[in-house]
Amino acid sequence: MRILALASATENCSVALLIGRRLIAREQLLEHGHAEHILPMADELLREADVSLGALSAIAFGRGPGSFTGVRLAASVAQGLAFGAGLPVVPISDLRALAQRVMELDAAVTRVLVCNDARMHEVYWGCFERPAGGAVAAAAQDEQVGKPAAVSLPASWFAAPRAVHAAGSGFVAYPELRIGLAGQLERIHDALLPRAAEIARLAVPEVASGRVLPAEQALPVYLRDDVAHATGGGH
Incomplete structure (x- = not known):
């Protein structure tokens, strides 16, 4: 099983690639600019592992809740990558x-x-x-x-x-x-943040049991109805 996982709901922007039992990951603590880093980090992991996007089993992503812009980013990047490669997605809280x-x-x-x-x-x-x-x-x-x-x-x-x-x-x-x-x-x-590494591991039983979604259903979960009016850090 090969799973690429993305997480950007908090200041911890991270990407992980799980190949069987081997996991490699990249993460950066960022106040802003997650969009500038998440795709290059994913590309770096795929090159390091010598794995093509199309050879993956699924793309997992942190669906939220969290920063409005960060949650939306993880969902949209997962959707875009999955669409292009014909892969299913796995949303993880x-x-x-x-x-x-x-x-x-x-x-x-x-x-x-x-x-x-x-x-x-x-x-x-x-x-x-x-x-x-x-x-x-x-x-x-x-x-x-x-x-x-x-x-x-x-x-x-x-x-x-x-x-x-x-x-x-x-x-x-x-x-x-x-x-x-x-x-x-x-x-x-109180110093721990969500990471793509755990999102990848949580996605394993989902993929194994077929609990995956088509790319167009890679949707964020905000919990808050008034996200458009929230202030501070895109929350």
């Missing part, structure tokens, strides 16, 4: 990708709360867990956007307690998140 990153850092972690800064004093957030015997993070409830005070853990997690880790830029932007969740979180990974 950027929140889920960050949860997966935390779980890969510590194999003992099975529950992760992700809260990323959505600007306007709101966060994009979601709760994810790895089922028994599973290898990847799955959503424990629908992803949401809202005030930090609205963030909460699923009731089922309290019924069967296990350590919960958290991640995301929201914990840096809004200190009240830590206060509201005091005593409920084992550890907060």
Whole structure:
């Protein structure tokens, strides 16, 4: 299986190429200018691996939520590449990708709360867990956007307690998140961002089971209805 993955929903602009079990990646932390870097990074990876675009199994991309312009960029680039090469696409939640990153850092972690800064004093957030015997993070409830005070853990997690880790830029932007969740979180990974590497790995079971989409359905997920009026960093 050969999967090219793209992520640009946050300041971490990244591309990954997964060939079997081998993964190579490029990433840059950028305040702006993701569009100028993402395609050259993808071309560089394909040349390094000596793989043509048409030889890929699929193109995966971070579908959001995140920066309006960044999420739109990942979807449009994935769509354009897939159209040209006749490939399917696999949209992956950027929140889920960050949860997966935390779980890969510590194999003992099975529950992760992700809260990323959505600007306007709101966060994009979601709760994810790895089922028994599973290898990847799955959503424990629908992803949401809202005030930090609205963030909460699923009731089922309290019924069967296990350590919960958290991640995301929201914990840096809004200190009240830590206060509201005091005593409920084992550890907060506030410096981690979503990456294409985890998006590629999460796409593997999707491609293997045929859960792919045609290129024209490479669509972003914003969560917020008023994205056109959002301010600051394209959010």
